[in-house]
Amino acid sequence: MRPARVLTLGVFALAGLIFFTSFDTAKGTNIRTDASLLKLSDLIQERSHKNQELDASNGAVRDDVDRLAERDNGSTKAQDEKLKRLEAESGTEKLRGKAISVTLDDAPPNATAKLPGYPQPQPNDLVIHQQDLQAVVNALWSGGAKGIKVMDQRLVSTSAVRCVGNTLLLQGRVYSPPYKITAVGDPGKLKKAVAASHAIQNLMLYVNAYGLGWKVEDDGTVTLPGYSGTVDLHYAKPVK
Template identity: 30%
Template sequence: MCGMPQQPPVRSTPSRPRRPDASMSLLTTVMDHSLDEGYAEAAARKKARGDSGVPRPLRAKLGLAAGLVLAALVVTVGAAQARIEAPVVAKEREELIDRVEEATAGADALEDDVDELRDDVGERQEAALKEHGGSQGELVGLLSGATEVHGPGVKLVVDDKKEAEQGGGGPRESTGFSDTGRVRDRDMQRVVNGLWQSGAEAISINDQRLTALSAIRAAGDAILVDNRPLVPPYTVLAVGDGKRLSTRFQNSRDGQYLHALQENFGIRTSISVSDELRLPAAPSVTVRTAEPKAGKGTS
């Protein structure tokens, strides 16, 4: 019996059950995606740039108002601080004024003391002159070098190097100076000025009395005092408080300068204190411009 060919049985696969809301797919999509993607993207950009959604004109007005409030706050705090500091500043100003007035009063008092001391010195000078039979004119003569003087003081001898040479012009500080071992006019100027500053009351060099108008100059290798040539050794006599005058001069800058001449250039020097020195009067003292004050004679 021929029969029809058998076919393999078909195996059925179970199908998935349908969702209950399958028939409502549009509503489901609307519920799952309530916002369109374009709206979502716009919202994200707005959030990223910090836009709060407030209109721009309103934001500008709010910013201006905030700035005005801040400025008013700063002004208020500054005014309050100024009111607090005002009394302190006023007090410091008053204290400064008091200090200035006190210093001014002190300076005025010192000026009065100076005037009184000057008057006292003048009276004592006049009394001393009268006691010794002198006068105010004699005192002027002593100070100007117009009269012979004597008293204690210092004897200073300055001499050239043992083997001094000729020439070598120019002061020791100049570029053209060359050491010849000779004493220069500038050296004697410093010696004399140092003695005056150390307290000398009268000075002579090789019996040539110095005055307020004396000049120490050079002519070739010679040293001139008031246009009169001097020959080494140069003997300088200075009347004053001997020991004090010697100490002050040797410790002064000019005394150290003289010591440097001895150490570096071979200039020979010696200084000694004397109880009695005699200085001659200046040959001539000419007054060119000074005149006595009216009512204040010299006699």
């Protein structure tokens, strides 16, 4: 058999295998719109909304408990003052003061290198990553922030800023970019800490080269919400 005929038969055999595999995977459905492939995304969104409702309910119950405790708890004035200081430090109470905000966003999907000498971007170069959000939060804490809010949620000692794909997962709720981080504190010191962060300086290379969204603004006087979720530790134990 001639080599050309053998090659032709091989191509047809490979094409048949691909068609069979596609049919077996799709089972007669459109792979792009098959509902079974969307279940995970739907479940995440459903749980996110449910967690938001539970947070609101938990916050209302906590307010009721606080009011009942203030009515007659048998504590001394010194104990009450100590409790208020601890509540302020824990982030469970509202916090009002001067603030700045940092907003991060993905670059346009068709972005190209804007500066000479830079390679054309890969997909990972065009999105905000977990390390970028963590860098901003850490810089704001180091700049003396009295309280920080990511999107609409207050951060506490047990908060974890994590990304799943190109979405932010924070305290059981899911967010898409742009991501806004608000910090109450001395605006000058907060901005200085952000500018001095080595991790943020590295991020700025991608901002300037590929057009990632980056904005630092004075927010004037704002009120951060108190954290309303659970403060129990599930995977760690406090040091005694």
